[in-house]
Amino acid sequence: MTETDTQARSVFIWVGEGTWRATVDAALDLAPAGARFTLLHVTPADVSGAVHGAYAGLLGRAGRDPGTRLEQMAATSAGELLEAAAARLSQGLGRPCERLEITGRTERAVVAASAQADLLIVARDGDRERLGPKSLGKATRFVVDHAACPVLLVWP
Numbered sequence: 001m002t003e004t005d006t007q008a009r010s011v012f013i014w015v016g017e018g019t020w021r022a023t024v025d026a027a028l029d030l031a032p033a034g035a036r037f038t039l040l041h042v043t044p045a046d047v048s049g050a051v052h053g054a055y056a057g058l059l060g061r062a063g064r065d066p067g068t069r070l071e072q073m074a075a076t077s078a079g080e081l082l083e084a085a086a087a088r089l090s091q092g093l094g095r096p097c098e099r100l101e102i103t104g105r106t107e108r109a110v111v112a113a114s115a116q117a118d119l120l121i122v123a124r125d126g127d128r129e130r131l132g133p134k135s136l137g138k139a140t141r142f143v144v145d146h147a148a149c150p151v152l153l154v155w156p
Contacts, residue, residue, distance in 0.1 A: 009035040012100075012117040014110055014143070015085045016041070019123035022156040024085050026121050028092040030152065037097035038117070039085050041078045042109045107142035114149055121152045128156070 009032045013023045027037060082099045089097050102109045114120040122144070125137040136144065144151055 009118040010038070010116065011035045011119045011121065012038045012040050012114040012149075013085070013089075014040050014042075014114075014120065014122045015081060016123075016125065017081065019125055019156040020081060020085050021088065022123045022154050023121045024088045024092075026123075026152060026154040027089065031119065031121075035119075037089060037093075038100055039082050039089070039097055040100045040110065040113055041082050041102070042106045042113075043078050043101070043103045044106050045103050107139040107146075110139070110143045111146050111148070114147060117149045119150050119152060120147050121154065123154050123156045125156070 011027060011031045013027050015023055024039075027035075031037070078101050082101060086097055086099060100113055102113060110120075110122075120143070122140055124135045125140050127134040133141070140153075144153060
């Protein structure tokens with residue numbers, strides 16, 4: 001047995017709305033025994049930035065910036081999604097996992113966060129009615145093309 005056989009493998013699971021169950025289930029079914037899991041969620045920074053900018057453009061308007069509220073809602077949603085994914089993973093494996101929540105440019109954040117992983121599990125997020133390039137969204141296509149580790153691509 002080699003040294004790498006005795007070490008726990010690092011498996012990153014990219015969770016997102018609509019596809020997280022498929023990635024967690026793939027981890028439960030296909031990840032190596034003894035793997036260490038990290039659930040990864042990325043909240044795009046550009047959405048709240050656009051809202052902040054639109055609000056700033058309304059010169060002289062009184063009130064609270066809706067971009068701040070949107071950021072709070074996104075953080076709450078991400079936390080709930082990670083909690084649900086962790087619960088599903090722990091039911092199947094009976095052990096905890098790490099959670100990593102990032103705000104930024106989605107595709108670059110996933111590639112950077114998973115750079116030291118032994119495996120990254122992602123789900124198709126594009127047009128599910130056909131095969132080929134359209135079955136992957138822009139961020140997923142970038143991750144599949146640029147990840148520094150093997151990528152397991154699953155159908156949701």
